[in-house]
Amino acid sequence: xxxxxxxxxxxxxxxxxxxxxxxxxxxxxxxxxxxxxxxxxxxxxxxxxxxxxxxxxxxxxxxxxxxxxxxxxxxxxxxxxxxxxxxxxxxxxxxxxxxxxxxxxxxxxxxxxxxxxxxxxxxxxxxxxxxxxxxxxxxxxxxxxxxxxxxxxxxxxxxxxxxxxxxxxxxxxxxxxxxxxxxxxxxxxxxxxxxxxxxxxxxxxxxxxxxxxxxxxxxxxxxxxxxxxxxxxxxxxxxxxxxxxxxxxxxxxxxxxxxxxxxxxxxxxxxxxxxxxxxxxxxxxxxxxxxxxxxxxxxxxxxxxxxxxxxxxxxxxxxxxxxxxxxxxxxxxxxxxxxxxxxxxxxxxxxx
Amino acid sequence: xxxxxxxxxxxxxxxxxxxxxxxxxxxxxxxxxxxxxxxxxxxxxxxxxxxxxxxxxxxxxxxxxxxxxxxxxxxxxxxxxxxxxxxxxxxxxxxxxxxxxxxxxxxxxxxxxxxxxxxxxxxxxxxxxxxxxxxxxxxxxxxxxxxxxxxxxxxxxxxxxxxxxxxxxxxxxxxxxxxxxxxxxxxxxxxxxxxxxxxxxxxxxxxxxxxxxxxxxxxxxxxxxxxxxxxxxxxxxxxxxxxxxxxxxxxxxxxxxxxxxxxxxxxxxxxxxxxxxxxxxxxxxxxxxxxxxxxxxxxxxxxxxxxxxxxxx
Numbered sequence: 001x002x003x004x005x006x007x008x009x010x011x012x013x014x015x016x017x018x019x020x021x022x023x024x025x026x027x028x029x030x031x032x033x034x035x036x037x038x039x040x041x042x043x044x045x046x047x048x049x050x051x052x053x054x055x056x057x058x059x060x061x062x063x064x065x066x067x068x069x070x071x072x073x074x075x076x077x078x079x080x081x082x083x084x085x086x087x088x089x090x091x092x093x094x095x096x097x098x099x100x101x102x103x104x105x106x107x108x109x110x111x112x113x114x115x116x117x118x119x120x121x122x123x124x125x126x127x128x129x130x131x132x133x134x135x136x137x138x139x140x141x142x143x144x145x146x147x148x149x150x151x152x153x154x155x156x157x158x159x160x161x162x163x164x165x166x167x168x169x170x171x172x173x174x175x176x177x178x179x180x181x182x183x184x185x186x187x188x189x190x191x192x193x194x195x196x197x198x199x200x201x202x203x204x205x206x207x208x209x210x211x212x213x214x215x216x217x218x219x220x221x222x223x224x225x226x227x228x229x230x231x232x233x234x235x236x237x238x239x240x241x242x243x244x245x246x247x248x249x250x251x252x253x254x255x256x257x258x259x260x261x262x263x264x265x266x267x268x269x270x271x272x273x274x275x276x277x278x279x280x281x282x283x284x285x286x287x288x289x290x291x292x293x294x295x296x297x298x299x300x301x302x303x304x305x306x307x308x309x310x311x312x313x314x315x316x317x318x319x320x321x322x323x324x325x326x327x328x329x330x331x332x333x334x335x336x337x338x339x340x341x342x343x344x345x346x347x348x349x350x351x352x
Numbered sequence: 353x354x355x356x357x358x359x360x361x362x363x364x365x366x367x368x369x370x371x372x373x374x375x376x377x378x379x380x381x382x383x384x385x386x387x388x389x390x391x392x393x394x395x396x397x398x399x400x401x402x403x404x405x406x407x408x409x410x411x412x413x414x415x416x417x418x419x420x421x422x423x424x425x426x427x428x429x430x431x432x433x434x435x436x437x438x439x440x441x442x443x444x445x446x447x448x449x450x451x452x453x454x455x456x457x458x459x460x461x462x463x464x465x466x467x468x469x470x471x472x473x474x475x476x477x478x479x480x481x482x483x484x485x486x487x488x489x490x491x492x493x494x495x496x497x498x499x500x501x502x503x504x505x506x507x508x509x510x511x512x513x514x515x516x517x518x519x520x521x522x523x524x525x526x527x528x529x530x531x532x533x534x535x536x537x538x539x540x541x542x543x544x545x546x547x548x549x550x551x552x553x554x555x556x557x558x559x560x561x562x563x564x565x566x567x568x569x570x571x572x573x574x575x576x577x578x579x580x581x582x583x584x585x586x587x588x589x590x591x592x593x594x595x596x597x598x599x600x601x602x603x604x605x606x607x608x609x610x611x612x613x614x615x616x617x618x619x620x621x622x623x624x625x626x627x628x629x630x631x632x633x634x635x636x637x638x639x640x641x642x643x644x645x646x647x648x649x650x651x652x653x654x655x656x657x658x659x660x661x662x663x664x665x
Contacts, residue, residue: 305484313474316474320467
């Protein structure tokens with residue numbers, strides 16, 4: 001337990017240091033990429049618990065993101081400004097931001113129970129398509145809620161709270177908050193994988209019937225894994241909304257859910273480091289290809305969407321030559337992880 | 353009076369929905385055939401549909417029935433020529449569908465279920481953005497293949513395009529059902545979907561059969577693409593995304609793997625979308641398909657006309 005707290009404090013300091021470094025030395029554009037990667041990591045690692053660890057194919061992650069964003073944003077706006085009028089942006093206070101994050105996580109988790117309990121009776125592609133349906137219904141319903149801004153969504157979502165000594169930072173404190181959540185999520189997930197609960201999830205993935213005969217209550221475990229994923233997807237949605245300062249229902253289409261699954265499969269389904277690698281890869285690749293597109297456009301042969309075309313081609317080629325993903329089910333360099341992470345994470349306490 | 357109004361409105365929206373549902377059904381058949389044989393959600397199918405309408409568009413353009421700039425008004429194409437365009441589009445789409453299978457799915461046939469799903473997403477993205485690069489992003493006016501007339505039957509109005517859509521669908525679906533149930537290649541398709549290993553042992557050329565499945569599904573998608581394009585005059589490279597998702601939902605609702613199921617699912621979705629959108633709120637129409645999907649899956653996971661499979665221990 002003491003170890004976990006130490007790691008958490010180190011993560012806290014690390015995120016602060018990272019944000020300071022970025023604010024001082026790095027151009028805002030690159031900071032933007034890093035923040036988007038952070039949000040992608042939260043999505044991928046949390047979905048990995050459902051899709052990778054438990055083997056339940058969910059395609060509804062964007063739906064939970066939407067729930068999180070549209071629960072947290074009004075709360076945050078209301079607490080910070082006391083009104084829903086347009087005006088200059090302000091920083092949310094620490095308390096208000098914390099409340100908004102908690103509310104959105106809990107809201108998304110509750111939706112996770114309501115959706116998961118019936119849907120997880122389905123298997124394989126049927127579950128996938130049902131969760132996809134949930135995501136789309138959520139998006140379409142949000143579009144017709146006038147109180148939440150309808151199709152144009154919410155604007156003037158406050159900035160993430162200030163920390164001591166951050167007043168002069170241009171890019172704000174988004175990186176700190178996003179990567180703090182990343183750190184918490186990764187620590188929790190790695191511990192979860194090694195807990196009785198995590199083992200139960202893996203047993204369900206390998207053979208649900210056998211797991212049940214061993215006394216694992218599989219429907220309950222599956223719903224719990226689903227809720228875990230939903231909770232963090234909700235948080236990711238809230239962070240996304242606060243980071244962009246505005247949010248529309250159309251930010252959360254099925255394409256985004258599919259994108260998260262692509263990250264997982266690319267990295268290696270069932271591996272935390274794989275999920276992280278996939279998230280970095282899928283977020284960065286189109287961005288990296290954009291300069292090529294622009295230089296082609298300026299040299300007279302513009303190809304619209306070249307970056308996405310190359311991305312799609314790489315995706316196909318990658319899957320054909322390495323269908324199990326970058327890491328398969330293993331973690332990044334087993335030896336390294338054996339010597340580093342477990343000894344550090346393996347505290348004396350019980351469950352996280 | 354108000355009651356009669358509601359009834360006639362309901363009938364009118366149902367009639368409109370019948371046409372919409374027919375296009376869903378044509379698309380759903382492609383999903384259901386491929387899923388029946390390979391257990392693969394062929395995400396690229398929606399883009400084949402998009403290609404179908406574009407192939408027809410470019411033929412009409414090269415034949416001189418469209419002005420060079422996309423803003424001009426298209427001329428109408430004589431019916432014989434239009435049929436020719438559709439036939440060529442069908443053949444081209446079949447080839448594209450078979451090519452997709454050959455390149456993106458066949459190398460992964462023994463690699464589990466997930467990898468081909470991701471390549472399907474990849475192909476779908478490739479065709480969407482490739483389509484934008486080749487065809488351009490602006491919506492294009494589709495040539496008129498027939499003059500619009502409106503028939504009236506009591507209080508209900510039928511535009512002749514809708515009649516054409518429904519008739520074409522009925523004909524094609526009947527032909528497909530006959531093909532699958534009465535011919536030898538159709539029997540091979542059924543055998544593969546039942547048990548691919550045993551089918552191979554019985555001397556069925558599995559690869560050829562799978563290619564055939566993709567070819568037929570893609571040809572149907574091409575027809576759906578042309579029919580929809582005739583009805584809603586503009587086409588874009590992203591036109592497949594929404595209808596693709598809904599057509600797959602229709603296939604699942606009807607019972608995936610079943611051709612009558614695809615037809616039923618498509619019609620149910622089309623009619624209910626049209627009625628909900630007309631009588632209630634337009635934006636809710638988009639959600640109807642998914643509500644149906646979840647309700648059907650919860651009570652009959654194998655779909656309305658699907659066969660329940662028992663898990664073997």
